[in-house]
Amino acid sequence: MGNTDATRVYDRVLLKISGEALMGDQGYGLHPPTVSRIANEVKSVHDLGVEICMVIGGGNIFRGLQGSAQGMERTTADYMGMLATVMNALAMQSALEALDIHTRVISAITMNEVAEPYIRRRAVRHLEKGRVCIFAAGTGNPYFTTDTAATLRANEMACQAIFKGTKVDGVYDSDPVENPDAARYDRVTYDEVLQKHLNVMDASAIALARDNRLPIIVFSLDEPGGFRGILAGEGTFTIVSDDPG
Ligand code: UDP
Numbered sequence: 001m002g003n004t005d006a007t008r009v010y011d012r013v014l015l016k017i018s019g020e021a022l023m024g025d026q027g028y029g030l031h032p033p034t035v036s037r038i039a040n041e042v043k044s045v046h047d048l049g050v051e052i053c054m055v056i057g058g059g060n061i062f063r064g065l066q067g068s069a070q071g072m073e074r075t076t077a078d079y080m081g082m083l084a085t086v087m088n089a090l091a092m093q094s095a096l097e098a099l100d101i102h103t104r105v106i107s108a109i110t111m112n113e114v115a116e117p118y119i120r121r122r123a124v125r126h127l128e129k130g131r132v133c134i135f136a137a138g139t140g141n142p143y144f145t146t147d148t149a150a151t152l153r154a155n156e157m158a159c160q161a162i163f164k165g166t167k168v169d170g171v172y173d174s175d176p177v178e179n180p181d182a183a184r185y186d187r188v189t190y191d192e193v194l195q196k197h198l199n200v201m202d203a204s205a206i207a208l209a210r211d212n213r214l215p216i217i218v219f220s221l222d223e224p225g226g227f228r229g230i231l232a233g234e235g236t237f238t239i240v241s242d243d244p245g
Helices: 032-046 064-069 074-098 120-128 146-156 190-194 203-211 226-231
Strands: 013-018 051-056 103-107 132-136 159-167 185-188 214-221 238-241
Touching: 013 032, 013 146, 032 051, 032 185, 032 226, 051 074, 051 120, 051 146, 064 074, 064 132, 074 103, 103 120, 120 132, 120 159, 146 159, 146 203, 159 226, 185 190, 190 203, 190 238, 214 226
Parallel strands: 013 051, 013 159, 051 132, 103 132, 159 214, 185 238
Antiparallel strands: 214 238
């Protein structure tokens, strides 16, 4: 793909969003205008010529832990959670294609009628051709999360960073929604995240990122133009890496 922006730092990135980011103010499920808004954020980065992978959670529909807390068998509940991520991936595919962006939904659980199976080399080829690859069904294994799936796929696809879009503009030392004095980190190390139990991603995802020196950039997806700005190093965000700054 041509480099359309001389100031561009990243060639290939992975955007991770939670399922809840797609539900708007509804409290459950999918809110199509919100999905479209995020698709537009993705488009603004795609327009720069950046190759984009996406992983979307499933928490707006079903989480395995919640199901198992209510008496459901854990692995079955986790498979249901993985299926929820496929629905979200299809919603994002539809919103991106409405903006004329070519996409592929690539599922870790084979379901050939709705999504491609995950074949690493094929996914890399899609990226090279400018298609947004939406990785669905997590890692395909119970007891994992989509944060771990995002870290795994970002490593496999040789992404330069994971961009984790959240409701807040970075990593805080306590929950900024509940504590007005919460302080945001500009930079934080993987080990600090693990030791202080900071709310970034679960421990397996952080360890996998640390072992492969994959930076995680946490930013707010609620900020219009946020994703493109953050890619250019503008705005507020937190970088998780092994560099204490
Ligand atoms: N899940 C799983 N294995 C994976 C990824 C996800 O079992 O590799 C299940 C798990 O039950 C999880 C659910 O899918 O609760 C939805 O994913 P997640 O909780 O990561 O979604 P998010 O919180 O990002 O919306």
